[in-house]
Structure formats: C-alpha cells, structure tokens
Amino acid sequence: MALLFFSSSLSIAHPGFNFNWGAFGGNGGRAGFGGNGGQGAYGGNGGQGALGGNGGQGVIGGNGGQGAFGGNGGQGAIGGNGGQGAIGGNGGQGAAGGNGGQVAFGGTGGRFVGLFPEFYQYSCPQANDIVMSVLQKAIANEPRMAASLLRLHFHDCFSQGCDASVLLDDTTTIRSEKQSGPNKNSLRGFDVIDEIKAKLEEACPEVVSCADILALAARGSTVLSGGPNWELPLGRRDSKTASLSGSNKNIPAPNSTLQNLITFFNRQGLNEVDLVALSGSHTIGVARCVTFRQRLYNQNGNNQPDETLERNYYNGLKTVCPKSGGDNIISPLDLASPVKFDNTYFKLLLWGRGLLNSDEVLLTGKGGKTTELVKQYAGDEGIFFQQFAQSMVKMGNISPLTGYNGEVRKNCRRIN
Numbered sequence: 001m002a003l004l005f006f007s008s009s010l011s012i013a014h015p016g017f018n019f020n021w022g023a024f025g026g027n028g029g030r031a032g033f034g035g036n037g038g039q040g041a042y043g044g045n046g047g048q049g050a051l052g053g054n055g056g057q058g059v060i061g062g063n064g065g066q067g068a069f070g071g072n073g074g075q076g077a078i079g080g081n082g083g084q085g086a087i088g089g090n091g092g093q094g095a096a097g098g099n100g101g102q103v104a105f106g107g108t109g110g111r112f113v114g115l116f117p118e119f120y121q122y123s124c125p126q127a128n129d130i131v132m133s134v135l136q137k138a139i140a141n142e143p144r145m146a147a148s149l150l151r152l153h154f155h156d157c158f159s160q161g162c163d164a165s166v167l168l169d170d171t172t173t174i175r176s177e178k179q180s181g182p183n184k185n186s187l188r189g190f191d192v193i194d195e196i197k198a199k200l201e202e203a204c205p206e207v208v209s210c211a212d213i214l215a216l217a218a219r220g221s222t223v224l225s226g227g228p229n230w231e232l233p234l235g236r237r238d239s240k241t242a243s244l245s246g247s248n249k250n251i252p253a254p255n256s257t258l259q260n261l262i263t264f265f266n267r268q269g270l271n272e273v274d275l276v277a278l279s280g281s282h283t284i285g286v287a288r289c290v291t292f293r294q295r296l297y298n299q300n301g302n303n304q305p306d307e308t309l310e311r312n313y314y315n316g317l318k319t320v321c322p323k324s325g326g327d328n329i330i331s332p333l334d335l336a337s338p339v340k341f342d343n344t345y346f347k348l349l350l351w352g353r354g355l356l357n358s359d360e361v362l363l364t365g366k367g368g369k370t371t372e373l374v375k376q377y378a379g380d381e382g383i384f385f386q387q388f389a390q391s392m393v394k395m396g397n398i399s400p401l402t403g404y405n406g407e408v409r410k411n412c413r414r415i416n
Contacts, residue, residue: 114235119233124204127204131196131213131216134199135221138195143284144285145192146222146341147284148189149214149218149221150221152166153214154278157398159177159243160241160242160243162211162214162395164211164214164239165243166178166242167190168242168415169414180251183247190413193210193217194413197412209237209238209408209409210238211400212234212236219232225340227283227385228388232396235400236402237408238407239406240406252358255294258366258370261275276373276377277377277387278395280388282333283333283337284338284341285332285338286338288329289320291356292321295357295360309352310352313352333345342381343381343385346374346375346377349374350374
C-alpha cells in the first residue's frame with residue numbers, strides 16, 4: 001500500500017506547503033492559508049481566520065478555521081467545512097459542498113443541487129464574459145439577432161423544458177425540433193450559439209451546458225438591446241433527446257386566442273402576468289408575413305381584415321404582405337423602435353398597432369386581466385422591466401435537467 005506523506009504545520013501568517021499526488025497539503029497557521037493537496041490528497045486546514053487548502057481531483061478540501069472559508073473540493077470531491085461564521089468550501093463537479101459553520105453559508109455542492117447564479121463561479125468564472133463578447137459582435141453586426149436568441153430560449157423551454165433540446169440536429173435516432181411547425185424556416189441564432197460554445201470549450205472544457213448558454217444569451221441579448229438585467233440561476237444540463245411532438249403542440253401559434261395563450265402558459269407553470277410580460281419581448285424582432293396575413297385578409301373567415309387594426313397601420317402592412325405568396329417577407333413587431341428593448345410594444349397595442357393576433361388579444365381578448373397589464377406596462381417601463389426579468393427567471397426554470405441527469409454537450413448540435 002502506498003505511503004502518504006504529511007507536512008508539518010506552519011507558523012503565523014504563512015501559507016502551508018502544496019503537495020503533489022497522494023499527499024496532504026500543509027496546514028496554515030493563524031490567518032494563514034492551508035496548503036493545497038495534490039491529486040488524491042487532502043488540502044491542508046487553514047488556521048483561525050484563514051482559507052482551508054483546496055483538495056485536488058477526487059479529494060477533500062481542507063477545513064477553514066474560525067471565520068474562514070473551507071477549501072474547495074476538486075472534481076468528484078467534498079468541499080471543506082467552513083469554521084464558525086464562515087462559508088463552507090464548494091464541492092467540485094459531482095460532489096458535495098462543505099458545510100458552513102455557525103451563522104454561515106454551507107458550501108455549494110456540484111451536480112447535486114438545483115439552479116443558482118454562482119454555479120460556474122469556480123469552474124468557469126469567465127463564462128458570462130465569453131458569452132457577452134460573442135453577443136456584442138453578433139448583435140452589432142445584426143441587431144435583429146438579439147430577438148432571435150431570446151426566441152430560441154423560449155422555444156427551447158416550452159418544448160420539453162430548458163434543456164437545449166431545440167439545438168439538436170437530426171440523426172438516425174433524433175427527430176430535430178428544428179423541423180417543427182413553429183420552428184422550421186423560422187428559428188435563428190444557431191451559429192451564434194455554436195460560436196459561444198466553441199469559445200467556452202476552449203476556456204472551460206465540458207463545463208458550461210448548452211442549456212445555460214441559451215439562458216445567458218437570452219439575458220445578454222436583452223441587456224445589449226437596452227432592456228433589464230437580472231440574476232440568472234444556472235446549472236442546467238443538456239438533454240440527450242429532442243421532442244418534435246412537444247415543439248409542435250406546446251408552442252402557441254401567432255393566431256392564438258387569449259384563452260389559448262393562457263392555457264399554453266399555464267401548462268408550463270406560468271400565469272397571465274408572465275404571459276403579458278414575456279410577450280413584451282416582441283418589443284424587438286420581426287415576424288413573417290405568413291404569421292399575420294390572416295389579420296389583413298380573412299380574420300374571421302369572411303374575407304375581411306381584423307377590425308382592431310389601426311387603419312394606417314393596416315394599409316402599410318398590406319403593401320409588404322400580399323394576399324398570396326411572400327410568406328417569408330418580414331415586418332417589425334414594434335414598428336416604432338424595432339431594435340430597442342423598451343415598452344413601446346405595449347403602447348402600440350393601445351393604438352391598434354400590434355402585429356400578431358397573439359399580441360392584440362392581450363388588449364382586446366375577453367376573460368383575463370391582461371388588458372390592465374398592457375395598460376400598466378405601457379405607462380411604466382420600469383414596472384415592465386422588473387416583471388419581465390422575474391418572468392424570464394421563472395420561464396428559465398421550466399423542467400431543467402440537473403444533477404446527474406442529461407449531460408454537458410461538447411457540441412450543442414449533437415449528444416456526446
């Protein structure tokens with residue numbers, strides 16, 4: 001049996017020695033750092049007011065002294081326990097976090113826990129910076145991309161949960177959601193997600209999931225378009241399957257009635273407040289002629305337009321969307337400020353200038369409280385921003401894969 005080697009303890013205010021494979025890291029004295037253990041070893045314990053050493057791969061991080069941080073456990077290991085009034089060390093991937101001391105925070109476990117904003121704090125602290133750097137270039141080059149990435153996250157979550165299933169390509173065993181009615185020839189932004197993933201794999205291989213990339217990209221796109229920021233829970237895992245049927249049946253159509261919209265959102269655990277707030281994402285982006293043609297030429301099966309459309313707006317739409325053909329001709333969802341995330345969308349609804357039927361029914365539909373919410377958000381952008389952020393977090397929590405479920409894909413288009 002291999003021998004383990006112990007280091008001596010060190011004096012005040014000095015770090016403990018670091019040791020390699022199979023050894024214990026040295027213990028730090030008062031106010032000193034405990035040494036870091038190598039692969040297969042224990043990290044040294046920190047003295048009073050100090051950091052416990054970090055354990056190597058497959059090991060236990062050292063315990064912090066009174067008022068200190070417990071060491072972080074490596075991959076597959078247990079994070080050290082924090083002392084009184086301290087933070088317990090974080091467990092590595094697939095491990096338990098150390099326990100916090102009295103009046104302290106317990107360490108964060110690896111895959112055993114749910115979603116939380118600091119998920120990549122140690123494993124890939126630069127994750128959001130990498131996402132934002134790619135987004136800045138992509139959106140500067142094509143401002144419409146911000147709306148496309150927001151929509152990609154929405155269509156992912158509504159199919160079978162926020163698991164990046166929407167990104168999977170067709171294989172012999174997977175029928176891609178990209179071929180569903182709501183998605184085909186419509187969803188965009190896959191190349192941007194691919195670029196983000198490639199850069200994250202260079203920096204932090206097999207750490208940041210594609211599902212989290214979608215959530216980060218949606219938030220970043222909102223911020224870069226002038227909208228709100230929010231604290232984003234992370235830790236989603238990627239699915240190994242897709243659901244073409246789920247995509248076809250769970251994503252509401254652009255000609256939906258108000259009651260249909262409410263039903264679709266309720267099915268995902270979202271209410272009318274979430275419905276109206278999230279519909280506000282239509283303050284940026286465009287829609288294809290095929291999605292609003294019915295309102296122009298045959299709204300109720302009588303070859304007449306939708307009478308809720310403001311006349312000048314209606315006449316303008318007819319010039320870009322013919323009665324037949326031109327399905328993919330696009331028109332802004334928010335005619336006034338199509339690339340700025342603001343509350344103009346709601347003001348336009350009040351003026352009869354909502355593009356999609358599913359937009360206008362938020363104001364004119366019967367049986368819900370959506371009309372008052374439209375008026376409230378039109379009158380107060382701050383309230384809209386606040387609720388949009390809350391509803392985005394809520395939507396991003398739809399049936400995520402966590403723990404040992406799913407995987408972290410190396411390539412977002414295919415399973416590992």
